Structure formats: C-alpha cells, structure tokens
Amino acid sequence: MADISKKKATIYDLSILSGASASTVSAVLNGSWRKRRIKEATAQLIQNLANEHGYTANLQARGLRSSRSGLVGLLLPVHDNRYFSSMAQSFEAQVRSRGQCPLVVSACRDPDEERQVVETLISYSIDELFIAGATDPDGVHKVCEKAGLKHVNIDLPGTLAPSVISDNYEGARMLTQAIIERAQEDGPLLPDDLYLFGGRNDHASHERIRGFRDVKRALLGADPDVCIQPTGYSPAMTARAFEAFYEGHGKLPRTFFVNSSINLEGLMRFLALHPHETFAGIIVGCYDYDPFGSFLPFPVFMVRQDSEAMIAKGFAILDADRGPPITHLVRPTLVPPRTALTGPLDALKDIE
Amino acid sequence: MADISKKKATIYDLSILSGASASTVSAVLNGSWRKRRIKEATAQLIQNLANEHGYTANLQARGLRSSRSGLVGLLLPVHDNRYFSSMAQSFEAQVRSRGQCPLVVSACRDPDEERQVVETLISYSIDELFIAGATDPDGVHKVCEKAGLKHVNIDLPGTLAPSVISDNYEGARMLTQAIIERAQEDGPLLPDDLYLFGGRNDHASHERIRGFRDVKRALLGADPDVCIQPTGYSPAMTARAFEAFYEGHGKLPRTFFVNSSINLEGLMRFLALHPHETFAGIIVGCYDYDPFGSFLPFPVFMVRQDSEAMIAKGFAILDADRGPPITHLVRPTLVPPRTALTGPLDALKDIE
DNA sequence: CTTTTTTGCACAATCGATGGTGCAATGACT
DNA sequence: AGTCATTGCACCATCGATTGTGCAAAAAAG
Numbered sequence: 108m109a110d111i112s113k114k115k116a117t118i119y120d121l122s123i124l125s126g127a128s129a130s131t132v133s134a135v136l137n138g139s140w141r142k143r144r145i146k147e148a149t150a151q152l153i154q155n156l157a158n159e160h161g162y163t164a165n166l167q168a169r170g171l172r173s174s175r176s177g178l179v180g181l182l183l184p185v186h187d188n189r190y191f192s193s194m195a196q197s198f199e200a201q202v203r204s205r206g207q208c209p210l211v212v213s214a215c216r217d218p219d220e221e222r223q224v225v226e227t228l229i230s231y232s233i234d235e236l237f238i239a240g241a242t243d244p245d246g247v248h249k250v251c252e253k254a255g256l257k258h259v260n261i262d263l264p265g266t267l268a269p270s271v272i273s274d275n276y277e278g279a280r281m282l283t284q285a286i287i288e289r290a291q292e293d294g295p296l297l298p299d300d301l302y303l304f305g306g307r308n309d310h311a312s313h314e315r316i317r318g319f320r321d322v323k324r325a326l327l328g329a330d331p332d333v334c335i336q337p338t339g340y341s342p343a344m345t346a347r348a349f350e351a352f353y354e355g356h357g358k359l360p361r362t363f364f365v366n367s368s369i370n371l372e373g374l375m376r377f378l379a380l381h382p383h384e385t386f387a388g389i390i391v392g393c394y395d396y397d398p399f400g401s402f403l404p405f406p407v408f409m410v411r412q413d414s415e416a417m418i419a420k421g422f423a424i425l426d427a428d429r430g431p432p433i434t435h436l437v438r439p440t441l442v443p444p445r446t447a448l449t450g451p452l453d454a455l456k457d458i459e
Numbered sequence: 460m461a462d463i464s465k466k467k468a469t470i471y472d473l474s475i476l477s478g479a480s481a482s483t484v485s486a487v488l489n490g491s492w493r494k495r496r497i498k499e500a501t502a503q504l505i506q507n508l509a510n511e512h513g514y515t516a517n518l519q520a521r522g523l524r525s526s527r528s529g530l531v532g533l534l535l536p537v538h539d540n541r542y543f544s545s546m547a548q549s550f551e552a553q554v555r556s557r558g559q560c561p562l563v564v565s566a567c568r569d570p571d572e573e574r575q576v577v578e579t580l581i582s583y584s585i586d587e588l589f590i591a592g593a594t595d596p597d598g599v600h601k602v603c604e605k606a607g608l609k610h611v612n613i614d615l616p617g618t619l620a621p622s623v624i625s626d627n628y629e630g631a632r633m634l635t636q637a638i639i640e641r642a643q644e645d646g647p648l649l650p651d652d653l654y655l656f657g658g659r660n661d662h663a664s665h666e667r668i669r670g671f672r673d674v675k676r677a678l679l680g681a682d683p684d685v686c687i688q689p690t691g692y693s694p695a696m697t698a699r700a701f702e703a704f705y706e707g708h709g710k711l712p713r714t715f716f717v718n719s720s721i722n723l724e725g726l727m728r729f730l731a732l733h734p735h736e737t738f739a740g741i742i743v744g745c746y747d748y749d750p751f752g753s754f755l756p757f758p759v760f761m762v763r764q765d766s767e768a769m770i771a772k773g774f775a776i777l778d779a780d781r782g783p784p785i786t787h788l789v790r791p792t793l794v795p796p797r798t799a800l801t802g803p804l805d806a807l808k809d810i811e
Numbered sequence: 812c813t814t815t816t817t818t819g820c821a822c823a824a825t826c827g828a829t830g831g832t833g834c835a836a837t838g839a840c841t
Numbered sequence: 842a843g844t845c846a847t848t849g850c851a852c853c854a855t856c857g858a859t860t861g862t863g864c865a866a867a868a869a870a871g
Contacts, residue, residue, distance in 0.1 A: 115581075115606060117827055128851045133828055143830085144849055161605070166582040167528060168827035170519045171856050178583075185548060186563075187803045192544040196537060199565055208579055211538075211563050213551055215806060227560055229467075230518040231530075253513070254467060342804055372750050375799040379754075398724050399751035402731075447727040451539045452694055454567060469857055480821045485858060495860090496819055520857035523826045 116160040124160075125153050136164065170232050177206075178233040182224060182247070183213045184240045184340075189397045190368060194239060194261070194414035196451040201418050207234070216340065218243040222250050229254045235425050237261050237418065242309070244268070257428070259421040262412075264310050264434045271420045273412040274436040275311050278394060279318025281441045283364060285408045286392040287326050290362040293388065298329040304348055305366030305373070307339045312366060315394055319364050334360075338370065345373025353381070359389050368395035396442050398450075406444040413437050468512040476512075477505050488516065518560075522584050529558070530585040534576060534599070535565045536592045541749045542720060546591060546613070546766035548803040553770050559586070568692065570595040574602050581606045587777050589613050589770065594661075596620070609780070611773040614764075616662050616786045623772045625764040626788040627663050630746060631670025633793045635716060637760045638744040639678050642714040645740065650681040656700055657718030657725070659691045664718060667746055671716050686712075690722065697725025705733070711741050720747035723759075748794050750802075758796040765789050 118132040125132065127149060134140040135153040156162075170176035181198045183191045195211045202209040210233060214221040225247050228236065236258040241247050244265030251258045251268075264270035283301075290296050303319050306312030316335060323330045338348040345365075353359060365371045371393045378386060389405050396411035416437050424430050442448065470484040477484065479501060486492040487505040508514075522528035533550045535543045547563045554561040562585060566573040577599050580588065588610040593599050596617030603610045603620075616622035635653075642648045655671050658664030668687060675682045690700040697717075705711060717723045723745045730738060741757050748763035768789050776782050794800065 119827075129827085130829075130852075131850060134830085134850095137829080139830085144847090146849060149849080163578055163582050165523070165584070165827050166579075167519045167522045167584050168856090169829075171517070171523050171858090172827080172829045174856070176519065185804060186538065186544040186551070187541065187548045188544070189539065189541070192538040192540070192547075195544075195563075196539045196565065199538070208583070209564065211547075212561065213548065226515055227518075230515050231560070232517070232519050342799075342801070369804055372799065372804065375750050375754055379797050379799045397751055398727050399749055399755065402727055402756070403751065403754055404756035445731050447694075447698075447724065447731045449694070452537060452721055452724065471857075481858080482822075482860075483820060485860090486820095489859080491859090496817090498819060501819080517857050520826090521859075523828090524857080524859045526826070 115165070116157075116162045117165065121153060121156050121160070121162060124156050125149075127153060136162065137169075174232060175234050176232040177208055178210050178228075178231060179205075179207045180210045180212065180225075180228045180233045180236040182221065182228075182236065182238050182241060183211060184216045184242075185213050186211070188369060190395045190412060190414070191239065193450060194418065197415040197418050198237065200451075200454075201415075201422060205422070214241075216240070216242045218246055221247050225250050229256055237421055238265075238268075239263075241265075244270070257425050259424050261414075261417050261421055262311065266432060268432050269424045269430045270432070270434040271417045271424065271437060272311070272434060273417070274438045275314035275394075276318040277436075278410045278412070278439040278441075279315040279364070280322045281439075282392040282394060282408055282410050283319045283322040284326070285441055285443070286362050286364065286390050287322070289406060289408070290390045293361075293390075296327060296361065298323065298327045298331055298334065300361040301327065302334045302336060302352070302360040302363040303366065304336045304338055304363055305340070305345055305370030306337045308337070312337060315364075315366060337366075338373070340367065340369050342369060342372040342376055345370040346376035347373075349374060349377040350380075353377070353385070359386055361388065362390040362392075364392045364394070366394055368393060368397045368400060371395070371397070371400055396448065398447055401442065401444060401446050408444060409442040409446075410439045411442050411448065412439045467517070468509075468514045469517065473505060473508050473512070473514060476508050477501075479505060488514065489521075526584060527586050528584040529560055530562050530580075530583055531557075531559045532562045532564065532577075532580045532585045532588040534573065534580075534588065534590050534593060535563060536568045536594075537565050538563075540721060542747045542764060542766070543591065545802060546770065549767040549770050550589065552803070552806075553767075553774060557774070566593075568592070568594045570598055573599050577602050581608055589773055590617075590620075591615075593617075596622070609777050611776050613766075613769050613773055614663065618784060620784050621776045621782045622784070622786040623769045623776065623789060624663070624786060625769070626790045627666035627746075628670040629788075630762045630764070630791040630793075631667040631716070632674045633791075634744040634746060634760055634762050635671045635674040636678065637793055637795070638714050638716065638742050639674070641758060641760070642742045645713075645742075648679060648713065650675065650679045650683055650686065652713040653679065654686045654688060654704070654712040654715040655718065656688045656690055656715055657692070657697050657722030658689050660689070664689060667716075667718060689718075690725070692719065692721050694721060694724040694728055697722040698728035699725075701726060701729040702732075705729070705737070711738055713740065714742040714744075716744045716746070718746055720745060720749045720752060723747070723749070723752055748800065750799055753794065753796060753798050760796060761794040761798075762791045763794050763800065764791045 118129045121132045122129040134143045135150045140150050179202045199209040214224045239261040240263050244260045245267050248267040260270035264272050320330045336348045338344040392408045394410045396409040470481045473484045474481040486495045487502045492502050531554045551561040566576045591613040592615050596612045597619050600619040612622035616624050672682045688700045690696040744760045746762045748761040
C-alpha cells in the first residue's frame with residue numbers, strides 16, 4: 108500500500124524483500140511454483156509482497172526470454188467502418204478472455220503496407236495473427252511463415268494458410284433474392300433493372316458476384332454484363348459509377364446490390380448531390396450491416412457477416428495447430444430494412 | 460535472398476558474418492553509428508548483410524534494454540462506433556508517421572476495466588498513452604503516474620493530466636441553433652417541442668446540455684427540465700426513453716438533440732418498432748457524425764468532432780513534456796443533413 | 812622518431828524474467 | 842546408524858539489444 112517507490116517492482120526487489128531467490132519469486136508469480144516444488148508458505152509470502160507492492164511482470168522481459176509475448180494481432184484494412192470495427196471489438200473480447208493482449212492495426216489495403224506492418228508485429232514477437240481482408244494474403248503468409256508465426260486469414264482467403272470467410276456466395280444469393288422479391292412487389296422486374304456496384308478482383312467480390320448472377324439469372328432470366336459495375340472499394344469510385352449511370356439513364360437502377368458498406372458510402376456521396384426524387388422507389392441490397400444504413404429513406408436489405416463466429420473459428424483453427432490451408436465458410440444473415448440489431452455497444456457498462 | 464534460416468537473424472549472427480562485434484552491428488543498425496565513430500565502409504557492409512538476411516530488430520529486447528518500447532496506446536470505450544473508430548484511424552496514422560507502433564484497446568467504459576487494461580499496457584512498457592472517453596480519467600491517471608507514463612486525456616477531460624476535448628459547449632450551441640432554425644421554417648416552435656436525449660453525468664454531456672439550454676432559452680424563451688433526458692450512453696436505454704415519451708404523448712418531440720451517435724442508435728431501435736408516420740416532420744440533431752446517419756429519412760444535423768486535430772494536439776502536448784493539466788478545446792463542425800464527408804476511407808489504396 | 816590526438820572498434824554489464832541443473836536438508840526405511 | 846528418496850530452493854546461463862568504457866592502431870603534431 109504505502110508504495111512510494113517511483114519505479115516498478117521487479118522480481119529482484121521481491122527477492123530481496125522476501126529473502127528468496129529471484130527464480131523462486133519468478134516461479135511463484137508466473138504460477139509454475141507447484142511444478143518447482145516451492146513451499147506453499149513461501150509462495151504465500153511472496154504473493155503477499157507482490158500484491159502489497161503492486162508488482163506486475165515486465166512483459167517485454169518475459170517475452171524476450173520465452174519468445175512468447177502474449178500479443179495477438181489483427182490486421183485490418185481500416186478501422187473506420189462498422190464491419191471491421193465490430194470485428195475488432197469481437198476480436199478484442201475474445202483475445203482478452205484468453206488472457207492475451209489484442210493488437211489491432213490497419214494497413215489500408217496496401218500490399219506493401221500489409222507486409223511491413225506484419226514485420227513490425229513480428230518484431231514484437233506476437234504469438235498469433237489474424238489477417239482480415241488482406242489484399243495479398245499469400246504475401247503476408249510468407250512473411251509469417253519465415254518468422255514461424257501462426258496465422259489465419261479472415262474475410263478474404265489465401266491459398267497458403269487456413270482461412271475463415273463469410274459464405275459470400277450464399278449471402279449474395281439471399282440478398283439478391285430478397286431485393287428481387289421486394290422489387291417485384293412494385294411491378295415486374297427486367298434484367299436491366301438490377302445492377303451490382305462495388306467490389307473488385309478479390310475472392311469475396313467474385314463469390315458475391317457469382318451468387319448475384321446465379322440468382323438473377325434464375326429469377327429474371329438474364330444478366331447482361333453491363334449490370335455488373337466492379338468499382339473497387341473506394342467511396343469516391345463508387346459515387347462516380349452511380350453518377351455515370353445517372354448521366355446515361357437520367358435515373359438510378361430500380362434496384363441494385365452494393366458490394367459493401369464502404370461502397371454504400373459512395374451511394375451517400377451520390378445522394379448528397381441529388382434531390383430526393385432521384386432515389387424514389389429504389390430498392391437497395393448491401394453486403395454488410397450498418398445500423399444507420401438500415402434506415403435510409405428507401406428499403407435497404409443488408410447482410411450481416413458474423414465476425415464474432417469468424418474470429419472464434421479462427422482461434423479454433425490456431426489452437427488445432429497446423430491445420431491444412433482449408434477455407435471455412437461462416438454463414439451470414441439477411442437483415443431486412445429498418446432493423447436495429449444489438450451489438451457490442453450493448454455490453455457497455457451504463458448503469459444509470 | 461537465399462535465406463533458408465528458419466530463425467530470425469540477430470545482431471550476433473550479423474556480428475559473425477561481418478566479423479564486427481555485436482555492439483558495432485547494433486550501432487550500425489540503430490543509426491547511432493556516426494556517434495560511435497564507425498567507419499562508413501563497416502557500416503555499409505553490415506547494412507548490406509542486414510538487408511540480405513532480412514534482419515529486423517527484436518523490439519522486445521530493445522524495449523527491455525532501453526525501457527522504451529515504441530508502443531503508443533489509445534484507450535477507447537468501444538471500437539464499434541464511427542467516432543471512435545475514426546479516431547483510431549487518425550491515431551494509427553499519426554503514430555506510424557512518428558515511427559512508433561499504435562496499440563488501440565477498448566475498455567467498455569468500465570472504470571475497473573480501464574485501469575486494468577492500462578496496467579497491461581504498462582507491462583508492455585508503452586511510451587505514451589492517449590486516454591479517450593475514459594469514465595474515470597483521474598483513476599487512470601494515477602496508474603500512469605505511478606508507472607511514470609506520459610499520457611493525455613482525449614474527449615473527456617481529467618483534472619490531473621492535460622486534456623484535449625471537443626468544444627462541446629460551442630458544438631452544442633451550433634447544433635441547437637441549427638435545429639431550432641430549421642424547425643422554425645415549419646412554424647413556430649414552443650419550448651416543449653425541443654428535447655435532448657442521451658448523455659449522463661460526464662463533462663461532455665454537461666457541456667452539451669449547457670450549450671443546448673443556453674441557446675434554447677435564448678431562442679425559445681424557456682427550457683423546462685423535463686425536456687432534458689439524460690439516458691446514459693446505451694442504445695437500449697435511449698430507445699426506452701423515446702418509447703416512454705411516445706407512450707405519454709402519442710408522438711415524438713417535433714425536434715430533438717441526441718447526445719451521441721450511440722444514442723442515435725437508440726433512436727433506430729425505436730424507429731424499427733414504429734411506422735413511418737411516427738417520425739414524419741421531426742428534425743434531429745446528433746452530436747457526432749455518421750455518414751449514414753446523415754441520410755436518414757428526416758433531417759439530421761450532425762456535429763463532426765475533429766478527432767484528427769485532437770490527436771495531433773495530444774501529441775503536441777506530450778512532446779512539450781510535463782504540461783500543466785490544462786484542458787484544450789478543439790472546435791467541431793456542424794454538418795447539415797444529407798452530407799457525405801470524406802474520411803480515412805479515401806486514403807485506401809484502390810487503383811482500379 | 813617520439814608524443815599527442817584521433818579514429819575505429821571490442822568488451823562487458825545490463826534490462827527483467829525463465830528454466831535447467833545441482834545441492835543441502837529432511838524424512839523414510841532397513 | 843547408514844542409505845536413499847524426497848523436498849525446497851539457489852545458481853546461473855540465456856533471450857537480443859544498448860551503451861559506457863577502454864584500448865589498440867593510425868594520423869597528426871612536434
């Protein structure tokens with residue numbers, strides 16, 4: 108209690124105070140003391156001293172010695188997005204419940220940045236790495252491999268390491284079917300009335316586009332290539348695509364599938380520049396859930412990816428150690444318009 | 460290139476390869492070699508070897524020795540919210556541009572959790588800590604103090620350490636004035652027509668409420684206490700408050716001020732349970748910006764807090780070292796309805 | 812050709828914790 | 842009492858880097 112000491116206590120300080128050796132103190136404080144046949148009384152004494160002086164282990168020293176740091180990394184494209192930030196939230200909770208320390212970093216979908224960030228994490232001797240939405244998962248894999256770092260891909264699969272991803276094909280099918288059915292309530296839907304915006308040359312986009320096309324062909328009989336507009340993942344590019352369509356047609360498509368909430372932000376940019384009439388009657392599907400996106404002034408069907416389950420599965424794979432580079436699918440859920448799901452925010456302490 | 464070695468190279472490996480001593484290698488690789496009067500040629504030789512073998516310093520070892528880790532922490536209430544996640548994004552960019560490694564963690568607004576998380580960070584010898592939206596900044600301060608850890612409060616001020624916060628009073632004034640003026644376009648506004656929902660017993664809420672009340676009294680002549688509904692920060696509680704009002708009045712207030720985007724999620728939960736007519740004609744102000752929140756089917760004025768500037772100011776304070784526990788205000792901006800601001804997402808690499 | 816200065820680097824202690832090994836003291840057993 | 846097993850713990854090398862110190866060799870000065 109009466110702890111005037113400015114510096115943090117070390118096992119050596121406790122060793123002097125207790126009269127025991129540093130290795131005994133260490134054993135007591137890291138729990139291995141039974142194995143080392145330390146007397147219960149000695150352990151108690153040291154424990155008490157440790158509490159009294161607010162001892163906490165220097166995790167850098169421990170990490171250096173044991174070459175395990177207790178750090179688990181999550182590599183994200185960006186934080187600033189509900190899908191990834193809620194993944195970060197789940198990740199953090201799960202890592203902490205395992206007694207480790209989460210390290211969440213973003214790399215802006217830049218392959219070089221990705222590799223460099225991972226190098227940095229490796230320099231801190233992180234124990235495990237979750238690679239979420241990496242542009243170049245296999246490039247990152249090689250970096251991890253070289254350092255002997257266990258890792259899984261989340262969200263976008265790699266070919267060299269185990270991956271856990273959303274079932275994009277099924278999710279896209281559900282979403283496409285939902286918006287078609289809803290649009291048909293307003294009258295017959297032609298193939299030209301249903302577009303897809305966003306996404307690019309990655310696995311998730313491919314699968315989503317495949318699901319979209321399969322359902323569209325089945326229900327509407329055709330899917331002209333022009334209806335697929337892979338604009339990449341930036342809001343600006345997506346906005347440009349909407350703008351281009353609008354220039355050409357004088358209106359938006361009656362209904363469309365937006366590849367992600369980031370692309371949906373592109374739609375917001377478009378909307379900001381056009382009056383309400385522009386989007387009267389449109390039906391939108393968005394592959395990602397956002398609580399405010401769900402309440403836009405037109406029906407927005409959304410797909411909520413189960414990032415919590417994906418992270419959990421990721422841990423299961425890492426725990427199983429050295430699994431084959433298989434891709435595991437996690438089923439997302441369809442969220443109808445005007446739906447406010449509960450989330451991590453509900454775990455906030457807020458007693459009042 | 461031909462690097463078959465499974466283990467990471469150390470300065471000792473390079474020391475053998477180069478024929479120089481480990482200390483020389485160390486000096487070369489950490490840049491202090493000029494000061495140590497190492498020959499340019501020797502430095503070159505070692506540099507080349509290091510590149511060839513993909514050497515990266517073990518930052519735990521370095522941290523242990525130098526008691527500086529290169530880690531900078533950011534403590535958040537939650538990730539899963541555009542305000543905090545965009546703060547995380549700015550933070551990360553700024554930390555990295557300073558050559559350090561960002562460590563973003565959340566503590567769920569739980570004072571105990573906050574202190575414990577900070578203890579953990581301290582065990583990793585982080586160099587600096589940004590405490591954002593802490594429930595108990597001064598409690599955290601004491602923990603930092605004891606460990607000699609430099610820190611600033613962001614968003615919610617403490618009395619013991621320097622703080623950088625949003626100018627909540629001014630922001631609330633702007634927002635209140637904006638929604639009043641907008642509402643008055645639809646006819647005269649009575650004091651009972653303007654409510655405030657959300658927030659609790661913290662500095663930010665107090666200031667926002669104060670700004671709200673001052674403007675409301677000035678423009679509408681009065682502000683009955685019943686118009687202030689501090690529901691705390693949970694969506695569920697906020698939804699309950701809307702529900703209660705609706706029960707009592709058969710409608711929502713004509714216009715209201717929502718204390719944060721988390722509370723705005725509470726409004727979404729309410730909306731999900733009620734038809735469109737329920738919110739016909741309402742005008743909303745929300746203290747926080749969310750790109751989708753800005754496009755809800757009724758006018759939503761938002762306040763965008765400048766988290767980037769707040770982080771930058773935080774670094775300036777830390778760099779100035781040992782500043783007095785002064786509170787610095789950063790002015791937020793008013794965002795009119797249907798506005799899509801650009802953000803960190805626009806920095807995403809997305810060439811296509 | 813000495814003496815002094817400068818250059819270039821090696822040595823060794825150190826940061827705090829871990830874990831293999833060894834040894835004295837105690838108790839059990841014949 | 843003598844042998845052996847067990848208990849309880851101390852010693853010490855080690856993880857990989859940093860840094861103060863010291864000392865040859867080379868260069869400059871005299």
